[in-house]
Amino acid sequence: MKVSETGEFGLIELIAKAVGRTGDKRLLIGIGDDAACWRAKGLQLATTDTLIEDIHFSFKNITWRELGWKAMAVNLSDIAAMGGVPLYALVSLGIPADTETDDVIELYKGMLDLAGKHKVRIVGGDTIASPIAAITLTIIGEAGSEEEILKRSAARPGDLIAVTGSFGASAAGLAIMQKRLSLDKKTEKALREAHFNPMPRIEEGRTLVKYGVKAAIDVSDGLLGDLGKVCQASGVGAQIYSERIPIRAAVEKHFGNKALKLALTGGEDYELIFTAPPTTINNVAKKLSCRVTIIGKITKNRAVQVLDADGNEFSFAVEGWDHFAKRKRA
Amino acid sequence: MKVSETGEFGLIELIAKAVGRTGDKRLLIGIGDDAACWRAKGLQLATTDTLIEDIHFSFKNITWRELGWKAMAVNLSDIAAMGGVPLYALVSLGIPADTETDDVIELYKGMLDLAGKHKVRIVGGDTIASPIAAITLTIIGEAGSEEEILKRSAARPGDLIAVTGSFGASAAGLAIMQKRLSLDKKTEKALREAHFNPMPRIEEGRTLVKYGVKAAIDVSDGLLGDLGKVCQASGVGAQIYSERIPIRAAVEKHFGNKALKLALTGGEDYELIFTAPPTTINNVAKKLSCRVTIIGKITKNRAVQVLDADGNEFSFAVEGWDHFAKRKRA
Numbered sequence: 147m148k149v150s151e152t153g154e155f156g157l158i159e160l161i162a163k164a165v166g167r168t169g170d171k172r173l174l175i176g177i178g179d180d181a182a183c184w185r186a187k188g189l190q191l192a193t194t195d196t197l198i199e200d201i202h203f204s205f206k207n208i209t210w211r212e213l214g215w216k217a218m219a220v221n222l223s224d225i226a227a228m229g230g231v232p233l234y235a236l237v238s239l240g241i242p243a244d245t246e247t248d249d250v251i252e253l254y255k256g257m258l259d260l261a262g263k264h265k266v267r268i269v270g271g272d273t274i275a276s277p278i279a280a281i282t283l284t285i286i287g288e289a290g291s292e293e294e295i296l297k298r299s300a301a302r303p304g305d306l307i308a309v310t311g312s313f314g315a316s317a318a319g320l321a322i323m324q325k326r327l328s329l330d331k332k333t334e335k336a337l338r339e340a341h342f343n344p345m346p347r348i349e350e351g352r353t354l355v356k357y358g359v360k361a362a363i364d365v366s367d368g369l370l371g372d373l374g375k376v377c378q379a380s381g382v383g384a385q386i387y388s389e390r391i392p393i394r395a396a397v398e399k400h401f402g403n404k405a406l407k408l409a410l411t412g413g414e415d416y417e418l419i420f421t422a423p424p425t426t427i428n429n430v431a432k433k434l435s436c437r438v439t440i441i442g443k444i445t446k447n448r449a450v451q452v453l454d455a456d457g458n459e460f461s462f463a464v465e466g467w468d469h470f471a472k473r474k475r476a
Numbered sequence: 477m478k479v480s481e482t483g484e485f486g487l488i489e490l491i492a493k494a495v496g497r498t499g500d501k502r503l504l505i506g507i508g509d510d511a512a513c514w515r516a517k518g519l520q521l522a523t524t525d526t527l528i529e530d531i532h533f534s535f536k537n538i539t540w541r542e543l544g545w546k547a548m549a550v551n552l553s554d555i556a557a558m559g560g561v562p563l564y565a566l567v568s569l570g571i572p573a574d575t576e577t578d579d580v581i582e583l584y585k586g587m588l589d590l591a592g593k594h595k596v597r598i599v600g601g602d603t604i605a606s607p608i609a610a611i612t613l614t615i616i617g618e619a620g621s622e623e624e625i626l627k628r629s630a631a632r633p634g635d636l637i638a639v640t641g642s643f644g645a646s647a648a649g650l651a652i653m654q655k656r657l658s659l660d661k662k663t664e665k666a667l668r669e670a671h672f673n674p675m676p677r678i679e680e681g682r683t684l685v686k687y688g689v690k691a692a693i694d695v696s697d698g699l700l701g702d703l704g705k706v707c708q709a710s711g712v713g714a715q716i717y718s719e720r721i722p723i724r725a726a727v728e729k730h731f732g733n734k735a736l737k738l739a740l741t742g743g744e745d746y747e748l749i750f751t752a753p754p755t756t757i758n759n760v761a762k763k764l765s766c767r768v769t770i771i772g773k774i775t776k777n778r779a780v781q782v783l784d785a786d787g788n789e790f791s792f793a794v795e796g797w798d799h800f801a802k803r804k805r806a
Contacts, residue, residue, distance in 0.1 A: 150800045153800060174625070175625070179558070180554040180557035180626075181523035181554050181615075183521050185519060190515075190516040191512065192566055192600065192616060193510060193512070193566070194567075194600065194601055194612070196602055201570075201606060227511075228511045230511065236523070271524055274528060275531050280606070282612040285511075286520070286522060292504060
């Protein structure tokens with residue numbers, strides 16, 4: 147059945163049923179009133195991000211369920227980058243009137259697949275007709291105190307720069323789909339999943355806060371570009387070392403001399419970049435359960451430099467995802 | 477200059493400049509980090525609404541500044557309908573790469589024109605390329621306690637039904653533009669403004685809460701349709717009297733026998749419908765500074781009926797805006 151037959155209010159009922167009751171005593175009002183309402187304590191966080199058809203994704207490549215997961219992931223990642231605990235999600239969904247109702251429910255299931263892992267509740271939103279699919283999520287989170295937030299502006303000269311996980315797999319997955327590259331099926335699947343099913347570093351963000359890290363960002367636009375934002379917000383610069391960048395093994399194996407560029411500028415890895423004095427970094431690295439790599443250091447000089455093993459500077463430091471540039475994602 | 481030349485990050489800087497510093501001590505982080513952060517107290521409210529080009533508006537009729545106002549108004553109206561105090565706004569904006577940067581700033585000025593009247597701060601968002609303009613606002617608000625929220629589910633049999641202001645002007649303004657009707661210029665202007673510059677009933681919502689009203693909704697989809705949502709959420713019905721509907725005078729004068737239908741089903745008036753026992757209604761009506769009209773009563777019977785002066789029932793009770801029906805707004 148198409149949403150034009152179900153109608154807006156029939157669709158909202160189906161969505162409310164898919165979302166279910168939350169069992170959250172702090173939530174006073176969820177889906178079905180003019181606004182959601184909850185009991186707050188401490189600091190509240192809010193972030194919003196939109197994915198638009200044929201700009202951020204194409205139904206040629208992605209399923210509705212994967213789109214739901216990804217929309218939730220990119221938003222939760224922003225709460226992770228603040229060191230916060232995500233609580234509630236609002237979903238504003240634009241879809242053509244001839245969309246299948248089952249596809250919309252699949253989209254919600256994709257969001258709920260990931261939301262459920264972090265006890266995040268969908269508490270409201272808006273469902274509207276649109277010539278193309280457009281999904282905007284707003285995530286509300288919380289933090290304990292002002293000392294327990296990760297900021298872009300808190301990097302200081304002398305800090306070491308570290309990252310969680312590895313880089314390049316999401317951009318490689320996209321390249322495989324867009325350029326119809328053919329690798330072995332297992333590798334293709336892994337890289338495709340890195341692009342469509344990223345895992346936001348919520349627990350890792352909490353651990354960073356707990357062990358005294360103050361500065362972080364998540365990597366959506368690219369490692370270099372996002373590190374550049376930290377430097378700009380903090381009034382500092384950075385030197386990172388090309389041979390220390392943790393490139394996903396499959397990317398290094400299959401993309402040869404393009405692997406480093408994919409890792410540094412490809413984006414959508416949703417890993418965390420964080421900076422802190424050496425003792426803090428070394429301590430927190432032991433506490434994090436994921437791979438952690440120290441890739442460089444914060445400097446007074448306001449440039450972001452990538453140095454090779456001989457100390458020579460690479461030249462692609464300015465790249466990164468710009469939404470108004472003429473590139474397209476999958 | 478076009479946003480493709482300014483670039484995403486140049487545009488964000490211009491937006492941050494237009495928004496300015498907030499001077500709000502509760503706001504710890506505004507535009508420029510991964511999420512906004514504020515000190516919360518009591519209950520928090522959140523609502524989100526999207527306006528999409530050629531579905532909700534057309535640049536043939538609306539200016540960018542008016543679009544900004546309207547996007548802010550429809551969202552603030554949801555906070556008004558909860559009896560809350562709006563605090564913060566997040567703006568997710570999709571625009572074609574060839575959009576003029578000046579137009580984007582005009583859009584923000586439109587949002588700020590209205591936000592400023594209610595001390596609402598724009599604290600974050602997302603700016604992305606899109607084939608059509610799409611603007612999603614999320615508003616965060618607050619309420620004091622569980623007793624101080626207006627709910628759709630709180631209408632009870634025996635309650636009187638009252639409304640703020642008058643109805644039909646927004647739909648009439650839209651009809652003038654879509655059907656190229658020609659009225660006197662002053663009337664055309666007033667009805668056009670009703671459509672593009674609605675004023676959310678924030679203060680009125682606060683007054684309702686203060687004087688003991690428990691049930692309300694704002695009129696976006698149409699008086700009858702939105703009253704129907706209150707009835708459905710409360711498990712009750714309603715009888716309203718056609719001759720008591722406060723139709724905007726210019727609509728009654730120029731739209732003849734279509735005026736009542738515009739008032740009951742046209743939508744986008746952003747007035748409040750509220751219900752309460754007679755003594756509460758009569759008391760709060762004296763406290764509200766706007767026009768207040770008692771239009772009917774809540775019944776046990778689960779239907780929404782419109783009765784004429786002779787007690788006969790009108791038959792258009794099921795209409796109202798459905799986003800997936802084949803209608804278009806201006």
